[in-house]
Amino acid sequence: MSNEKEKNNPQEPNEVEASLETTPSAEEKAPEEKPKKAVKAKKSEDSDEVAKAAPKKEVAAQTTEDKAAAPKEVAPKKEETPPPPEPGKYGELLQANGFSPTHLGKDAKGTEMVDIKSTELREVSEFLRDNSASKFDLLVYVAGVDWKDRLEVVYYLYSTQSFESLILKATAADEKLPSVTSVWPTADWHERETYDLFGITFEGHPNLKRILMPSDWLGFPLRKDYKVEDPRLVWNER
Amino acid sequence: MATTATNIPQQGVFLEKDIDTNDMVVNIGPQHPSTHGVLRLITTLDGEIVKNIEPVIGYLHRSKEKMAESRSLYQYQPTIDRVEYLSSFFDHYAFVSTVEAIAELEVPKRVQYIRMITMELNRITSHLLWFGTFLLDLGASSPMFYAFREREKILKLFEDLTGARMMYNYYRFGGVIADMPEGWLDKVRKVVDEFPDRLDEYEAIVTKNPIFLDRTIGIGIMSAEMALANGVTGPSLRASGIKLDLRKTNPYCSYDEVDFDVPVGNTGDCYDRYRVRFQEMRESLKIIRQAIDKIPGGDTAELNKRRAAGDETANEMDLQIYGKKINLITYKPPKGEGSTIVESPRGFLGCYIITDGSPKAYRIKWRGASFSNLSVLAPLMKGLLFPDLMAIFGSIDVILPEVDR
Incomplete structure (x- = not known):
C-alpha cells in the first residue's frame, strides 16, 4: 500500500502539469501548420464572438493573454461554473x-x-x-x-x-x-x-x-x- | 373574534353613497341555472340596458396551486382532472408535457397519437356539452338531450380506455398508463363515422332556425382588438376573425403530421362563435380519422399478435407506451422550469412549473382559458340589453371550475 501511494502521489502533479503545458502548446502548433489567411479569419471570428458577450476592455485583455499563451485559462475550476446564459x-x-x-x-x-x-x-x-x-x-x-x-x-x-x-x-x-x-x-x-x-x-x-x-x-x-x-x-x- | 371583525373589508357594492336612483342593481347568482356553475354577476341596469356588470368569482376555488405544495407530482396528478372537468385530457397534457420537457423524457410516437386522439375526442365532448347548454340558455331544451346522447357514446369510449368517464388520469410522464384495449380503435372509427350525420341533424334543427338566428346574429359583437386586449383565446377569438390556433401555429404532440383547417368567423357575434365551434367539431373528426390511420403499430390486437409471433420490430421505441420506465412514487424531476400553453376547447390553457429537484413542485401555476375569457364579459356587455346577457355569456363558453381553480 505504502509503495503504491508513493508511486501514485508524485505522478498526480506531474500529470496535471503535463496537461497544463501540453494543451496550449498543441493549440499553438496547430495554427502554424494552416495557411495564414485561415488563422486571421479564425481570430477575427473569435474576437467577434467575445465582443458580443463582454465589453471591449475585457476583449483587449483576453487577446493579449492569448498572444502570451498563458496556461492559466486551462485551470479545471473554471469549467465547473456554468457559463452565463446567452442573450436571446x-x-x-x-x-x-x-x-x-x-x-x-x-x-x-x-x-x-x-x-x-x-x-x-x-x-x-x-x-x-x-x-x-x-x-x-x-x-x-x-x-x-x-x-x-x-x-x-x-x-x-x-x-x-x-x-x-x-x-x-x-x-x-x-x-x-x-x-x-x-x-x-x-x-x-x-x-x-x-x-x-x-x-x-x-x-x-x-x-x-x-x-x-x-x-x-x-x-x-x-x-x-x-x-x-x-x-x-x-x-x-x- | 372582535379584533378580527374590524379588519374585514366591506364588499361595498350595495353600500355606495352616491348611488344613482335611476339605476337598478340586479344580483344574478351565485346559484343560478344559467351561470354554468357558481358565478355571481352584479349588474347595474338602466331600464333594460346594462350599465355595468361585475363578475364575482371564487366560489369554486379549490386551491389547486396550494395543493401542489404538499403533494408529490404523482400524488398531485389525479387532482388535475378537477381543474377543468369537461376536458381534463388537456390539463393532463399541459402538466405532463411540461414535466417531460424539464426532465427531457422522450415520448414515443404511439403515445403521442393516443394523446392526440383522446384530446380531440375530448374537444368534441366539451363542445357538445357547450352546444346543449348554450341552447338551453336560449330557451331550447331539446338539443341538450341530443347532445348528451352523442356525448355518452364518446364517454363510453373513454371508459373503455381509462376506466373513468370524466376523471381520466390517463397520461403519465413519458407515456400513458396502459395501451388501448384491443379493438378500441375500431370503436372510435365507428363513432367518428356516424358522427357527421348527427352534426348535420343538429344543424338542421338549429343553424337555420329563425328564433335562434334572431337571438344570436349581431348580438354581443366582440371586435378582435377587444378580444386580444382582454386575453380572450380559443374559438371565441377565432370567431372575431383572428386565425390563432396553437395546434397550427406552435404545433405540439403530433399535430404537425395531420391536416386540418382552422375555422374563423367574420363579425364576432354569438352566431359566429356558434359556427366556429361547430366547424371545429368537424375538424376534430378529421384529425381523429387521420390519427387512427397513421398511429404507429395500429390496433393493439395486431401489435400483440406481432409481439407473440416474435417480431422484434414490434418492440421499437415508437411502439411503446412508455418512453422510459420510471418509478413514479419516488420520481424526482431535475431542477428547472417550464411553461406550456396548449389549445384547449376554450383557448390557451397554461401550466407553469418550477421544480427544485424534490418530488414536489416548487410552484405550479394554472392559466385557465375561461379565467381570461370571463373577464371580457364586463366590457362586452356595456350598453347591451339585459335579456341578451345569458346568450352572450353562454356563447363565450366559460366553465367555472377552470376560472376559480
Whole structure:
C-alpha cells in the first residue's frame, strides 16, 4: 500500500502539469501548420464572438493573454461554473433600445426568459407590445413566485403576429410592482389574482382587491411562510 | 373574534353613497341555472340596458396551486382532472408535457397519437356539452338531450380506455398508463363515422332556425382588438376573425403530421362563435380519422399478435407506451422550469412549473382559458340589453371550475 501511494502521489502533479503545458502548446502548433489567411479569419471570428458577450476592455485583455499563451485559462475550476446564459433575440432587442435586461436563457420548452428591473416594467411592456419587431399583443398569464428571500412576478407574453412567446420576470421590491393594466387590460384580473395569493401590490391598478379568496381573508396563501392564523377558522383544530 | 371583525373589508357594492336612483342593481347568482356553475354577476341596469356588470368569482376555488405544495407530482396528478372537468385530457397534457420537457423524457410516437386522439375526442365532448347548454340558455331544451346522447357514446369510449368517464388520469410522464384495449380503435372509427350525420341533424334543427338566428346574429359583437386586449383565446377569438390556433401555429404532440383547417368567423357575434365551434367539431373528426390511420403499430390486437409471433420490430421505441420506465412514487424531476400553453376547447390553457429537484413542485401555476375569457364579459356587455346577457355569456363558453381553480 505504502509503495503504491508513493508511486501514485508524485505522478498526480506531474500529470496535471503535463496537461497544463501540453494543451496550449498543441493549440499553438496547430495554427502554424494552416495557411495564414485561415488563422486571421479564425481570430477575427473569435474576437467577434467575445465582443458580443463582454465589453471591449475585457476583449483587449483576453487577446493579449492569448498572444502570451498563458496556461492559466486551462485551470479545471473554471469549467465547473456554468457559463452565463446567452442573450436571446428579444433580450438583445431590449438591450439595443436602452433597457437593461438580465438574460436568463431559455426554459424547458425553449421560451426565452428575460429579467427586467421593476422600475422599467411598464416601459418595457409598452415597447414590447408596440415595437414591430416584437408585437407581443397578448398577455397570457401573470404568475407570482415566492423565492423566500424575494417575491418574483412572471409575465408570459405571446405574439399573434410572429407566434412566439417571451417570459418576462420582475422582482417585486418591497412587495410592490407597477401595474401593466394600461398596456394589456387583461392584466386586471391576473394582477388581482397575484395580489390575492401573494400580497404583491400593483401600483396603478384600478381595482386591486381579492378575487379568488373571500374578501375578508387574512394573509396570502401561496407565500411559503403562510400559516392559517385566522381565529375565525378555529373549528379546524377541534 | 372582535379584533378580527374590524379588519374585514366591506364588499361595498350595495353600500355606495352616491348611488344613482335611476339605476337598478340586479344580483344574478351565485346559484343560478344559467351561470354554468357558481358565478355571481352584479349588474347595474338602466331600464333594460346594462350599465355595468361585475363578475364575482371564487366560489369554486379549490386551491389547486396550494395543493401542489404538499403533494408529490404523482400524488398531485389525479387532482388535475378537477381543474377543468369537461376536458381534463388537456390539463393532463399541459402538466405532463411540461414535466417531460424539464426532465427531457422522450415520448414515443404511439403515445403521442393516443394523446392526440383522446384530446380531440375530448374537444368534441366539451363542445357538445357547450352546444346543449348554450341552447338551453336560449330557451331550447331539446338539443341538450341530443347532445348528451352523442356525448355518452364518446364517454363510453373513454371508459373503455381509462376506466373513468370524466376523471381520466390517463397520461403519465413519458407515456400513458396502459395501451388501448384491443379493438378500441375500431370503436372510435365507428363513432367518428356516424358522427357527421348527427352534426348535420343538429344543424338542421338549429343553424337555420329563425328564433335562434334572431337571438344570436349581431348580438354581443366582440371586435378582435377587444378580444386580444382582454386575453380572450380559443374559438371565441377565432370567431372575431383572428386565425390563432396553437395546434397550427406552435404545433405540439403530433399535430404537425395531420391536416386540418382552422375555422374563423367574420363579425364576432354569438352566431359566429356558434359556427366556429361547430366547424371545429368537424375538424376534430378529421384529425381523429387521420390519427387512427397513421398511429404507429395500429390496433393493439395486431401489435400483440406481432409481439407473440416474435417480431422484434414490434418492440421499437415508437411502439411503446412508455418512453422510459420510471418509478413514479419516488420520481424526482431535475431542477428547472417550464411553461406550456396548449389549445384547449376554450383557448390557451397554461401550466407553469418550477421544480427544485424534490418530488414536489416548487410552484405550479394554472392559466385557465375561461379565467381570461370571463373577464371580457364586463366590457362586452356595456350598453347591451339585459335579456341578451345569458346568450352572450353562454356563447363565450366559460366553465367555472377552470376560472376559480
